[in-house]
Amino acid sequence: MTVLLREAIGDRLRHTRTTQHRTLREVSRSARVSLGYLSEVERGRKEASSELLAAICDALDLPMADLLHTVASDMSALAAVANAPTADDAVKSREHADAPYEGGRLLSESVGDKLSDIRLQPVLTHRLPTLTPPRGEVVVAA
Template identity: 65%
Template sequence: MTVLLREAIGDRLRHARTNQRRTLREVSRTARVSLGYLSEVERGRKEASSELLAAICDALELPLSELLHHVASDIGAVQQTPDTVPDTVPDGRSDRGKLEGGRVLPSTLSDDLSDLRLQPMLSHRLTSKIGETPKAVVAA
């Protein structure tokens, strides 16, 4: 399955907006982008320019770098082939043979992708949200 960059970006923008419980109208006003155009970008029908993406990200208070990082992760997760999937996951369980949508996918991915078009490709629902900092242990 090929995922277009504009579709992955649109999915992430919609995900960020709906997580904030904001309407298209509200974000379009803040970003100074027409409501119809923002809707087309979210649906992956229009390829947004870098200036437009920056304005939308500013309106959503989402760093552009964070958006692009998550989009790259989403696309990478969908495009993995059986040769690139690890044999085991961190808890030691075998990950081979888990077919979802015709591809073998790892069981460990980041961010809540449950409402994205990419969701059928994932092996399970994820619980973290965009912008949520992973909890880390620092040992001195």
């Protein structure tokens, strides 16, 4: 699943605002942005211009550099999870290996049933697919 930049920025802005216990109305007044437009930006429906983003960041007392750095970290963590090898990939590569394989079935490190198993910023975790181990398999963390 691909996450768009505007969605990641919107998620992070909403998270910052709600963490500060502020309403959309408060932030929209402070940033001099319409409430409806701010809502659209937070939901990832509208692409904020750099000027608008600067005004929203100022209203939230959030340096824009921090916002962009955090969004980049969120997106790169999501990309790493999306591109992580699966248990099936490990089995296929083992089948083609020259040396024989002994022991149990190899599982990827990302197998788990909780998103907390993946060290990820809390904002975009709802965009991750549910990761569950195959039935009948034992997962051993290294």
